Amino acid sequence: MKKMEDFKKQFKKGVVELVILKLLDEKDQYGYAIMQKLNTRSGNNIELKDGTLYPILYRLEDHKYIESYWHTEEDSRSKPRKYYKITKGGKIRFSKMYSDYKDINDGIKKILRSSRGEENEL
Amino acid sequence: MNYSKEEYVKIFMKNIFASRRNKRRIKEDITQRIEASMEEDPFYNLYEQMGDPVEVAEEFMENLENSGGVSVVTIGISSSNKSYEYKSKTTIFGIPLVHVNVGGRFRTSVAKGIVAIGDVSIGVVAIGGVAFGLFTIGGIAIGALAIGGVAIGGVAIGGVAIGGIAIGAVAIGIIKVFGEILFLF
Numbered sequence: 001m002k003k004m005e006d007f008k009k010q011f012k013k014g015v016v017e018l019v020i021l022k023l024l025d026e027k028d029q030y031g032y033a034i035m036q037k038l039n040t041r042s043g044n045n046i047e048l049k050d051g052t053l054y055p056i057l058y059r060l061e062d063h064k065y066i067e068s069y070w071h072t073e074e075d076s077r078s079k080p081r082k083y084y085k086i087t088k089g090g091k092i093r094f095s096k097m098y099s100d101y102k103d104i105n106d107g108i109k110k111i112l113r114s115s116r117g118e119e120n121e122l
Numbered sequence: 123m124n125y126s127k128e129e130y131v132k133i134f135m136k137n138i139f140a141s142r143r144n145k146r147r148i149k150e151d152i153t154q155r156i157e158a159s160m161e162e163d164p165f166y167n168l169y170e171q172m173g174d175p176v177e178v179a180e181e182f183m184e185n186l187e188n189s190g191g192v193s194v195v196t197i198g199i200s201s202s203n204k205s206y207e208y209k210s211k212t213t214i215f216g217i218p219l220v221h222v223n224v225g226g227r228f229r230t231s232v233a234k235g236i237v238a239i240g241d242v243s244i245g246v247v248a249i250g251g252v253a254f255g256l257f258t259i260g261g262i263a264i265g266a267l268a269i270g271g272v273a274i275g276g277v278a279i280g281g282v283a284i285g286g287i288a289i290g291a292v293a294i295g296i297i298k299v300f301g302e303i304l305f306l307f
């Protein structure tokens with residue numbers, strides 16, 4: 001069971017940057033909102049903890065794929081929040097990652113659906 | 123168990139070892155994250171929902187390190203993430219008989235005791251990354267009898283040994299036992 005959890009964790013690590021960029025491509029968001037949206041929109045299949053999300057955001061920010069700014073929502077009594085915004089470079093990065101992801105996903109599907117018989121025919 | 127926002131952030135930040143810039147943005151983000159969750163639910167239990175602040179910080183550090191975001195220099199004898207401390211109840215002149223204090227990967231901890239084992243250790247018998255005392259063993263050992271990578275003392279045994287009696291590949295001393303490069307006072 002532990003090994004299966006490790007597999008999920010490793011797999012998630014590989015794709016989480018992609019889904020964060022996707023969410024930021026839709027709308028500027030603050031950290032906690034990103035975490036909540038990842039959980040709800042993935043049907044709780046991609047649950048991110050604080051210790052995972054923020055270091056990824058910092059890495060993306062350091063590579064200039066995203067930027068941060070402070071903003072207080074109008075007509076709100078809430079405190080200013082640090083929003084993250086995708087940059088032009090981030091959008092390019094996202095497109096490339098998404099394209100790579102689709103290629104890999106197609107490849108995996110083909111392998112998992114193929115049978116030994118098909119292999120022998122080749 | 124529950125913590126106030128201030129308590130949680132304080133414990134959490136105590137376990138974050140990163141550059142000043144990273145520390146600043148981590149503190150900003152974790153504070154704001156707590157505030158956002160508390161705005162939604164005033165009874166939000168930080169310990170239950172977010173986890174133990176020390177463990178959350180450790181996870182942060184692990185992922186920061188993987189992202190290349192950790193820039194701390196440590197003297198350590200432990201490669202584990204977690205720190206460990208033991209202090210014996212028995213004391214001699216107010217000094218613990220045994221003090222073990224190792225800081226994990228990101229922290230340099232100091233052990234002070236009659237027998238001291240730590241990243242930096244100070245004691246009658248001291249073992250550590252850097253060890254000071256009467257009888258010392260360490261990466262750098264300074265003492266009456268010092269054994270280490272670099273050993274400085276009355277009797278020094280080490281890769282580089284400096285002392286009254288110096289035994290080492292490089293030995294500097296009044297009496298040198300052997301050494302490739304020798305200096306005699």
